[in-house]
Amino acid sequence: MGKVTLQSIADRLGVSRMTVSNAFSRPDQLSADLRRKILDEAAALGYLGPDPSARSLATGTAGTVGLLWTKLLSTALADEMSARFIGAVADELNQAGLALTLLPATTEAAVVPARDVALDGAIIYSCDPQLPAVDLLARRGLPLVYVDADAPAKRPAITIDDYGGAKAAAEHLLALGHRRILVVTTGFGPEPGLVTGPPPAAALRQRVLAQRWAGWMDALQAAGITPQVANQPDPYAPHGLDALLAQADRPSAALCLTDVLAQALIAAASDRGMTVPGDLAVVGFDDHPLAERTRPALTTVRQDVDLKGRAAVRALLAELARRADPSAEAPLSQRLRVSLVVRESTAG
Amino acid sequence: MGKVTLQSIADRLGVSRMTVSNAFSRPDQLSADLRRKILDEAAALGYLGPDPSARSLATGTAGTVGLLWTKLLSTALADEMSARFIGAVADELNQAGLALTLLPATTEAAVVPARDVALDGAIIYSCDPQLPAVDLLARRGLPLVYVDADAPAKRPAITIDDYGGAKAAAEHLLALGHRRILVVTTGFGPEPGLVTGPPPAAALRQRVLAQRWAGWMDALQAAGITPQVANQPDPYAPHGLDALLAQADRPSAALCLTDVLAQALIAAASDRGMTVPGDLAVVGFDDHPLAERTRPALTTVRQDVDLKGRAAVRALLAELARRADPSAEAPLSQRLRVSLVVRESTAG
DNA sequence: GCTACAGACTTTATCGGTAAAGGAGCTGTC
DNA sequence: GACAGCTCCTTTACCGATAAAGTCTGTAGC
CATH class of the missing domain: 3.40.50.2300 (Response regulator)
Known part of the structure; x- marks a missing residue:
């Protein structure tokens, strides 16, 4: 059996592929009746939904945001402080329906994901901005938020005092x-x-x-x-x-x-x-x-790492929103308060 | 200015798009001379490399592996034990040139990434196998490794005693x-x-x-x-x-x-x-x-969570290898030792 | 001088979708 | 009864690459 695609479902039902696509992504574009029929047929064929890569290519969105960390990720995660930061970032992203992709920046070889993984944006966490991986991300044209680092012009930075x-x-x-x-x-x-x-x-x-x-x-x-x-x-x-x-x-x-x-x-x-x-x-x-x-x-x-993580995500989401609608406000850099x-x- | 693509570089140099693609992905397919020229031109145009989504669609690989965790990710990461597990997974994946994508499975809404993010496989960490998100991943046909859970038939599970x-x-x-x-x-x-x-x-x-x-x-x-x-x-x-x-x-x-x-x-x-x-x-x-x-x-x-994480990744990599070459050995389930x-x- | 073959590109076919505009049929309106 | 406005579906166009097979050229062997 060949792979199940939108097209194959469309053929079996005698509708256009676009209609099948709409059944999944824009329910308001077709009658409830037909939609049900399509969904049933899809289920029968074991089709779960649009292929993520293809959808990503067509829509220009990836559904996930990268987090770049200079050191070994296990080091970051073994430290309660940075693990909590990452947790806050993950949660806040999840609420926006986005996943979090952990990007390594250590060795030369490990830089690959920064180049090859589809992302909607990235958070640069406590990295030397001159790192090759940072440069890669920047040149990909991704929205970037810097955390605990000085950001280049026009990029938001979330720092503490x-x-x-x-x-x-x-x-x-x-x-x-x-x-x-x-x-x-x-x-x-x-x-x-x-x-x-x-x-x-x-x-x-x-x-x-x-x-x-x-x-x-x-x-x-x-x-x-x-x-x-x-x-x-x-x-x-x-x-x-x-x-x-x-x-x-x-x-x-x-x-x-x-x-x-x-x-x-x-x-x-x-x-x-x-x-x-x-x-x-x-x-x-x-x-x-x-x-x-x-x-x-x-x-x-x-310092409040939870707040820091959430602020970083909000800045990134703001930047994402601004790409969709240029009249939206640009995210601002923030310096969070600390206390002795x-x-x-x-x-x- | 339009977007820089392989095609636009190819046009400027009077070569085929495929040749430009090869310049990036398969250096052995063209002369060093031409390759340099292409790379230079690409750099001049600000082209960093193939678009991840497009590449992902064409090759069928995503460059990242999902980690599904039932609870709020911040909960997982706030706990030193599970944070270390995740760190071990991330490191081991990085060595294979893969990134790690954290997938939430909590709310209905947060399930979206499990459906929409491009992945090469996933590690199911301590989840009820009947969770909708697990089901989503399974039906996507992804290689799956279960950790601290009983795996369905033919899926490897990494557990401890x-x-x-x-x-x-x-x-x-x-x-x-x-x-x-x-x-x-x-x-x-x-x-x-x-x-x-x-x-x-x-x-x-x-x-x-x-x-x-x-x-x-x-x-x-x-x-x-x-x-x-x-x-x-x-x-x-x-x-x-x-x-x-x-x-x-x-x-x-x-x-x-x-x-x-x-x-x-x-x-x-x-x-x-x-x-x-x-x-x-x-x-x-x-x-x-x-x-x-x-x-x-x-x-x-x-129990050794570091070992557990690395074993999970190795099982997943084995499964990935087996998809590429069906004669390769299927990954085995493992039960790791514990000690009082x-x-x-x-x-x- | 003819075959074989390697090297360097190009061609053809595919990957699996989505956006936006287009058209057909129906309803309501004055 | 013509025009507007819906609803619902189709068409056209495009997203940006890679795999595998094909073509051409030069050269080595005999």
Whole structure:
């Protein structure tokens, strides 16, 4: 038996293929009677509905939106914070009848899907905008929304107030009287350990890092303080933290790029028999679910990833709407608010 | 300016469209010289490569695989265990050059993507096989792999030894001398609280529940014990646990369907001032990351979700290969091993 | 000098739909 | 009774590619 297509159903019923198509896609275009007959015949033939690829080609819509993430997707999903973001994106898209396609951007080979998978648009999540995969998507002419990154002109970006949050975190430590401050961050290359000077250019292209860095430094410099800076190559696999705490001129407080790093630092301190916040006060960033669980609970800067995800989707949907109707409003970039959450790890 | 297509490039260069297509997809079909010229011209015109939808229609491949999950996707992703599973699936697919599309199966409306998005196959994750969305995918003729569910004939299923794990968990409690045992599970309808009799038919269609239930019951009955059974409508939002612990004939040990439930039970017990395992021994299931963090750390049955995800993808890829070459081997169903991990929550 | 064959393109046929305009028949209206 | 306006279905045109077979040319072998 050949494949069942609209045409084959049409032939059996002696109607035009277009009418069969309408039976599925535009019920108002034919009589209820005929529609029922067509649907019955289709069911009898085991035909479920129009072929997605063909429909996609004809209509120019794919029914799904891409999410590009720089790192290994398993890394993203193993982290509760980003997993929740992705969940929020998925839900919000689903409500609009769209699916979410996870696009890898890691290796050269894995870039392929960014080129070959049919998409209606994409969300670029925390990626260096210069990545080849990002470029691929942009050149495909897809509507793009950037999250936690600076968007090129005319593209909406959903970000949080990384600068303000970091500044507040630093000011919090200063207000508690800390003067010997350690900054723990990624971005200074592959070797862990103390570094000096500003982050390299490549690191500053990561908006999150650049903004948090700026926030810290502005607050600290205003107080006349130069922090120690420790590099952590992989935010998810911190190491060498112990050495930092072994030095003579030990810091009394630490600002960490993320809660994950902060938690690792606390663990390292505890292992050395130091108390937190007594011997070392620690501030994280994100209000990762981890922050509340950590003992002592972590002072951090809260961001709302759920909101972030939904905002990104809404911006994308707005852009989609605008393509359909150019008079519709263009989506705006948004910077979401953050707030300092003081917990035990800096308790006075 | 019109849209740039293969044809428009072909026209400008005076070659056939097919040759341009080959320049992108089959470099060996034309001279390096001409290929370069074509690629240059394409780049100049801002043409990135073949249109995904059109290519998809012509080749019959979509470049992405669907993952169907019954609940809200945000629920799946908020749970570390299932997020990791999804991450493993995504990674393994990426290595094969495929993307992962998250399909919602919740509401009637959200089923649409399961019908309209182009896919090469799908992984059905812990779904009631009678769900409309599953049916949609099956009728589309897609290769399907079932995970944590019983597959229809000829479809591969990746499962774990839920039965054996549950039995081992129950036997562990028996070996510790417990006789008054509480079973905490979902599946008995929307009301939390004590129930009697076996789970309703609808619940038994969920393989995980059915198998774990069977494992527990077989072990308990062999010891001549009839457990109390408490229903929890939503595994992620347990409630009413306190009431169970308030009864006169209080259990001395509990078997929980999942670690999430187990952890909630421990929390409820602690709130009542009961000690675990002293007043109540608790066993979970999954070896959720939670299990190790919980205090006291949770005795549980370990499964390897990473392995499960990768096995599912490999089965799907095998099925895909078999469609291309019918002489290839059909993918086999697999049942992955589990192991009892004894921690503090049942420490003798 | 003729056959065989490889390389480099081109031709023909298909993939399975949808949008928008076109026409036929019926009803109602003044 | 002619014109408008519906409803319902058909026609025409197009979406943007790929697979497989066909054509032509140059060259190697003998």
